[in-house]
Amino acid sequence: MAKTARTGLVLSAGATLAALVSACGGAPPSAANGTPAGPITVTASDSACQVSATSAPAGNLTFQIANHGTKVTEFYLYGAGDRIMGEVENIAPGLTRRLIVEVADGGTYQTACKPGMAGAGIRGPFTVTGGAAKGTDANAQLAEAARGYARYVASQTGAFADETRKFAAVIKAKDVAAAKSQYARTRIYYERIEPVAAKFGDLDPAIDVREADLQPGQRFTGFHRLEKDLWVTGLQPDSAAIADRLVADVTALGQKASALQLSALDLANGAKSLLDEVATGKITGEEEAFSHTDLSDFQANVDGSQGAIQALRPVLAQRNPALVSTLDARFAAVQTLLDAQRTGDTFKLYTDLTQDQIKKFAASVDALSEPLSKVAEVVAH
Ligand SMILES: [Cu+2]
Numbered sequence: 001m002a003k004t005a006r007t008g009l010v011l012s013a014g015a016t017l018a019a020l021v022s023a024c025g026g027a028p029p030s031a032a033n034g035t036p037a038g039p040i041t042v043t044a045s046d047s048a049c050q051v052s053a054t055s056a057p058a059g060n061l062t063f064q065i066a067n068h069g070t071k072v073t074e075f076y077l078y079g080a081g082d083r084i085m086g087e088v089e090n091i092a093p094g095l096t097r098r099l100i101v102e103v104a105d106g107g108t109y110q111t112a113c114k115p116g117m118a119g120a121g122i123r124g125p126f127t128v129t130g131g132a133a134k135g136t137d138a139n140a141q142l143a144e145a146a147r148g149y150a151r152y153v154a155s156q157t158g159a160f161a162d163e164t165r166k167f168a169a170v171i172k173a174k175d176v177a178a179a180k181s182q183y184a185r186t187r188i189y190y191e192r193i194e195p196v197a198a199k200f201g202d203l204d205p206a207i208d209v210r211e212a213d214l215q216p217g218q219r220f221t222g223f224h225r226l227e228k229d230l231w232v233t234g235l236q237p238d239s240a241a242i243a244d245r246l247v248a249d250v251t252a253l254g255q256k257a258s259a260l261q262l263s264a265l266d267l268a269n270g271a272k273s274l275l276d277e278v279a280t281g282k283i284t285g286e287e288e289a290f291s292h293t294d295l296s297d298f299q300a301n302v303d304g305s306q307g308a309i310q311a312l313r314p315v316l317a318q319r320n321p322a323l324v325s326t327l328d329a330r331f332a333a334v335q336t337l338l339d340a341q342r343t344g345d346t347f348k349l350y351t352d353l354t355q356d357q358i359k360k361f362a363a364s365v366d367a368l369s370e371p372l373s374k375v376a377e378v379v380a381h
Pocket of ligand 1: 191194208287
């Protein structure tokens with residue numbers, strides 16, 4: 001739950017983003033715009049990421065990813081500086097998923113599979129030929145940043161709805177062990193885009209309110225209510241109803257998010273407010289009072305912040321390259337500390353951290369917050 005992020009993003013409803021999002025999943029590529037007939041196939045395993053072509057003409061690119069491995073995987077197309085051009089989350093073993101991504105500019109890109117959904121992934125070079133010359137028009141760059149982030153939000157809300165339905169199903173089946181193991185994993189998609197979610201009035205509290213923050217008369221619903229059921233009180237007579245309501249709220253969130261129009265400035269503010277979330281909620285262990293899975297949320301907030309910055313990267317690189325270098329170094333420093341607390345595909349519990357480790361986390365987050373707070377000014381200039 002964001003105590004501070006509610007004012008973090010100023011969003012206006014509009015049709016632009018909806019149109020863009022549906023375009024990503026829309027018409028199949030045609031030979032007319034120079035895109036090769038048929039998708040580029042990606043064969044993913046636990047140790048390899050075979051892509052059937054390493055170049056394509058600019059336009060709509062279609063990747064078809066088959067997961068032949070044993071771990072859940074993701075597929076990304078990255079631009080310079082790991083800007084996310086498109087991604088598919090959550091490809092379970094045995095499944096095939098499609099990614100259609102519009103790449104307008106020729107240049108050097110990278111494909112990546114992420115077995116286990118962690119780390120930098122298995123990378124390969126990918127060249128896009130032709131297309132528009134690299135635009136230096138400031139407004140075009142800012143608009144592309146907003147579009148890039150819109151793609152990110154759409155992929156997160158989609159995966160979030162899928163995972164929440166699975167989480168609700170095991171709650172309703174009274175499978176406490178399965179629900180506990182899915183809890184933190186389900187929440188990461190929310191924590192990555194929480195500043196967006198926080199714009200929709202009562203949805204953020206309904207999905208994510210903490211017990212300690214309940215207002216008089218406010219019903220305790222959402223993830224943290226189920227967290228308490230799973231870890232403290234045991235499943236309650238209304239747990240299934242709470243799970244159903246959560247699915248409905250998460251579905252509503254996805255619909256509302258797809259109709260949003262974001263500006264580049266929204267991205268800058270959102271990136272900063274996600275770090276504020278880390279500082280005020282995760283480093284204190286307040287977010288996950290019962291499960292103590294705070295580091296998983298911490299990682300997701302950092303991912304979300306970095307997602308917004310990656311979308312802004314071409315603008316920032318042109319206007320203030322030193323700021324980009326500082327941001328890269330400080331994101332990397334936070335990530336190094338987080339990586340040190342990984343156990344398997346999750347993290348150590350908050351309650352298992354030493355005071356010294358918590359202090360180091362706090363210092364590295366402060367050090368990252370400082371350059372992040374300058375991004376909005378650079379974007380607005
Ligand atoms: Cu939260």
